[in-house]
Each structure stands twice: as C-alpha cells, then as structure tokens.
Amino acid sequence: TYGITRPKGYNVSFHTNPEMEKHHFGQTHPMKPWRLTLTKSLVMSYGMSFAMDNYIARTATYEELESFHSSDYLDYLATTPADDTPRDDYDNPDRPVKFNLGGSDCPLFQGLYDYCSMSAGGSMDAARKICSKQSDIAIAWGGGLHHAKRSEASGFCYINDIVLAILQLLRCFPRVLYIDIDVHHGDGVEEAFFSTDRVMTVSFHKYQPDVFFPGTGGLDDNGPKSEHNPGAHHAINIPLNDGITDEQYEHLFRSVIGQVNERFRPSAIALQCGADSLAGDRLGRFNLQVQGHAACVAFCKKLGVPMIIFGGGGYTPRNVARAWAFETAIAIDCQDRIDPVIPAHTPWRDHFQHEAALFPTLEQILGEPRNNKNTAKRLQEIVAHVGEQLRFVNI
Template sequence: MAYGMHHAMDLYKTREATYEEMAEFHSREYLDFLQTVIPADMDNAELNERIAGFNFGDDCPVFDGLFNYCSHYAGGTLDAARKLCNNQSEIAINWSGGLHHAKKSEASGFCYINDIVLGILQLLRLHPRVMYIDIDVHHGDGVEQAFWSTDRVLTVSFHKYDKDNFFPGTGGLDDTGPPNPLNPGAHHALNVPLHDGIEDNEYVSLFQSIIGPCIRTYQPGAIVLQCGADSLGCDRLGCFNLNIRAHGACVAYTKSFGLPTLVVGGGGYTPRNVSRLWALFALPATVRHAQARESQLEGVSGVGDAGGAGAVAVHQGAPSVQMRHIPPDIMGLREDVEREIEEEKAMMEAEQEDKDGAGSSGDKWSRRKDLEKGLGVRGELYT
C-alpha cells in the first residue's frame, strides 16, 4: 500500500482449492491424512509409522488448520494460472505459493501441497509446453520429480548444491532427466548447481546465458517462475551473496520474452528481505531504491560447475505435441469468479448496513469523532 501498488494491479481474493483439484497431483491417501491429522497425533505411538510414512516431523510439523492452509495457498496458484489461461493478465502473482518440495504422497522441506505442480497442470490444459524456472536457494526437487518423464515441461533450477550437507541434496549438474534417451522426459530437467557466496553480476550473467537459449529453443507457451527469497544475502538459511537487484534483473529478463508468466513465492527466512523482494517484483519502477544489505559473505566461490549451459545444446528444437481439447470449465472460470466476487461484495455491504443500523449522518459523524479522538498533528481537534 505504501508504494501505491494497489493502483497498478488487480487484486483478487481467491477461493480455496478443492480436494478434487489437489488430487490431480497428490494421492488421495495423502490428502485424507492432511484432512484428519491433528497436532496431538504426533505424540500417538500407534500413528508413528503412518506419520513418518508421509514425512511429517521437524521440517513438516502438524498444526491446527493445516488442510485449510494448504487449500488457501494452492487455490491462489490455481486461480492465478486460470487468469493467464483466460487472457486476463500477462503476469499473475501468488506470493503465498511456491512450495516446491512437496511430493505426490509426501511432505518435504516445509511444503505440504505442491501448488506449483497444480498450477502447471492447469496451464498445460491450454499450452503445449510450459517452462519452470526456480531461483530459490534450494533445488526444486518436487516439481522436477513430478514432470520427470514428460517433455511438456522443462524445469530449470538454480540452487546451492551439496549432496551430503545441504537440503535436499539433489539437483546435480548431470541430473537432466531419465537416463533412457527414449523417455520423453530425457534432457528436460536442467540443474545449475552453485557454491556459497555467488554475487549479483555472476548470477545474473549465468541466468541470462541459460534461460535465453532455453526459451528460444524450447518455445514454451507459458512460464512459471519460483522466486524464493532465501537466495538473497543475509537469509537465515541461505548462503548466496545476492542483492534484490539480482533477483529483479532475473525477473525482468524473464518478462522480456512477453510470455504469460505465473510468479510464486517460496523460501525466505529474513522477513524484511522477503517483503522488499516481493515489492520489487510486483512493481519495480516504484521501489527501485529499496535495497537489502549489500553483502553478507565473502565471495568464496560462484558457479558450482562451469558448463551448466552446455545442456541447453541437447535440445534440437521444441518438442511437438498434439493440442488437447480445452476443458469447457476454462472458458467459464472468469464469469464464475466475477460472480463470486460480486456476491461476496453484496454480502459484505449488507453486513455493514446491519452494523450501522438506521443511524443518521450525524450519528456517523459522532462515531467518527470518537474514533479520531486524540489523533492529529496538533492535538487533538476533538479532545
């Protein structure tokens, strides 16, 4: 609000994702568990095996309202994807999304429902190919795994890589998809492993040298960009030395291709940096002076392995796919959402009228004076 961003974008209150929508990727057994588990179950010895089977524990605790929380952020990403499919916007943002570690039947790394996978599946209803870009400090393993055996999604992840000492320990340079060259997903996962302390110029140069050829060769119909803020310097769990300007440059470069783009959040454990970064992404022109601290680490090393861009050369051209019929619900989504917004607005206005009662304008003025009592730079017009 302070930067006036609400004047430059359309803001939507999203609905919760339904059980059936989340079941497009996640197993029903896992969703049933999310619906019924409560914090007290963590201390129930009889449920230990089942809880461990879904990978709940210190990194993925159980808390009250867990399923509703998952439904809310997943619904935001689904609605954002639908805005793109309906041509209502060229860019749609859901900062509460970006939980890229969640698997089909398993929570992982603070992630319970993989809203990114759900959003990509929505985009694939309309677009033959979707490109996923991940600039979180952690490898986007859940998204990569979900689309491991398809050529309709190209996943590209820039992340800290240390197989034994940094979560999730995946995303090596040689992890490019299924080893069988006849598998459609072969060479459709691109990982760019990085070491501690990489700085702005090196990161942005590497990003552009890889993403540009990928987009031009793969020719995606839409892009999903995960913008985890934990790759910034000063993050409590991160280890890079990046300023928010580096992230902003990566986002601006991605936007320059003019493709429908779904932007989601992700990691980020230093709140002031997260808020600055999200503001920069949302409206760069108005927050160009906002900065995180310039440096945190000495540049001990940068790119994990030279030659990460070499994998791009494997793609000889965009894979051809047969266009699928667009489900009729896509075309009616806009009308449904607008109708729901109007109904909610009317309900809120009716509730406000009930609270106000039949009071006169004089009564309202008195209530306003009570609320403003003691306020003002001169003390206090109504004291």
C-alpha cells in the same frame, strides 16, 4: 501514494489469502507465513494495488488437490484439526510419522490442511487467470512449495501448488517453462514432469550432496534417459556453490534462460522466486541482493509470454518482503517510480527500521557477504553443458 498506474497493454493479478498468513509451523521453525503479511503491507503502502487486479484466493478443493496428490496422503493430511480446534487435540508426540508428516521439517500444526488448500488455491487461481487471458502476469506469493511429492511432504512443503498450477496451464498452453531461483533444488516439480516434453524445468540452487537439502540436482541430472522417455533432457540443473554474486548469477541466468527460451519456445512461464537465495538468509548461502534476484524476474518478463510468479523459501522475513515487493513493482513496471524511503504509514514498519531505504539503492547491502566459491571456469562449464543438453530438445 506514488501515482502508480496500471501498466499499459497488459494486466497483472495479485492472489493472496490473509487467512494463510496466520498459521504457525512452530516457534523456532524457519518458515514464517507472516512474511506474506510484510510483503503485502509494502505492496499496499506503495500504492501498487491500484495497478493490479487483487483477488482473495479460493481454497483449493480436495478434488483439485487430487489432480496431483494421492488420496491416501490427502486423507492423512486432512486429519489435522481445523483452524478452530483446541491445540492439544492433535499435538501428540506418539503419533507415527507417515508420509513424512510430523517431523521437524514438516510438522503437523493446527489448520495445516486449510493452510495448504489456501496456498494451492492461490496458485491455481493464478493459473486460471493466465489461461483465460485475463492476466498476463499472475502473482501468488503464498505458493512456490516445490518439494512436495505425490504422496509425501518434504522440506516445509506439503502440497505442490506449482505442479497443480502447471497442470492447469497445460490445458491451454502447449509448452510450459518452469524456472526456480530458490536456493534449494526444485525436486518435486522436476520429478512430477519427468516423463513429458511439454514441461521443461530449470532450477538454480546450492548443490552439496549430504550437506545441503535436498541433495539432488547435479549438472548431469537431466531427466531419466530411458529409451522412450519424451521427458529426457527436459530437466536442467544449475548446481552452485556458496557466495554467488549478483553479477555472476545474472550472467548465468541470462545465458541459460536465453538459450532455453530459443530452443524450447515456451508458451507460458512458471517462475518460482524463493527468496532464500538472497544474502543474509537464515538458511541460504548466496550473496544475491534484491537487484540480482529481481533481475531474473525482469528478464523473464521481457520474454513476453504469460507468466505466473510464485513465492517459495525465504527465511529472513524483512528481506523476503523487500524482494517480493520490488518484484511486484517490476511486474507492473513501476520500479523506477518508487521512492526509496519506506512510506510512513506502512504497517509493520518497525520490521524495516534497520534499512536506510526500502527499495534497492547501490550502497545498500543485504546481510554479511559469504565467501564466493564459484569460479568463472565452472560457470562457463555449466553454460556449455546446458547448450549440449538443449541440442537434444526439438520442438
């Protein structure tokens, strides 16, 4: 291995469930749970596991899921056949679409309920390790499913593991900052905490209503401004155009999160690291490299508050794995000690054969660059708007 040792003075935990990775949304569906297998194979072959506490995630119980979701919805979700049931028992095209379950984005597949409970279990375990102070950073790459609503599936998300994890954090921390760098708007998490001032949500995303999913998250959407809503001004949205670069994104992230941190003083951070904001993503439209994406993780870590790191979107599996493995390295502070060449014994190594090197080198670019439609002027306006919103936030 690379002589990777435990970071000094703090503890990182890594929450996975190998059973989760075996599920399929369908042949052509962009969400590929096996990207988690690729990620873990990199993390393990670099020897990073020795520097963390590794846990197999529990499956979340029905009662735990009920802390956010309605029982009507959960009961319907639970009618999907278990992992060991033969396929044609449920694959019925005449089945009505209820709770947005069964369409092309959120298909009903075999073992769906188990898959959801595993994703949620990992995120809730991560939250509990943070609450008990056994971990300072807890990593749950199988979570981050930010679109799920109380009684509705949406955008490949069925159970909102992030909301469930933040509800756990709120038992032990006065204020939680949620940050979302997935290319899509974190609408489900934002909505769940619309009426509390104990959670501030900040999502960076591509914004182009009627064209790009989910179409919400404009600059002026800062939470319902009804008269007695303590949650007003506690939703921050950073709407972006195609092709944003590392340089612009990092600058924006530092300015926005720097200001938010000063004003809101979070006692814990929940960071959704959707990797569909990387260049070359099958669904995303940005030009971020692993460096730019990972710089967000490094910046949050430096704020020095306990943090959960979730996965999320990410539809070019080899890039997802590279980013999440590198971000795991940042969590344990070994990113400078890792050889850029992929270890020969890495399982699934073939998936990375097109890369000269695994870890970021300067000349290494992910995907064809997209035309950059973000002007410096617009990005300045965004930072100024965030400053104005934060003047309403008093802790």
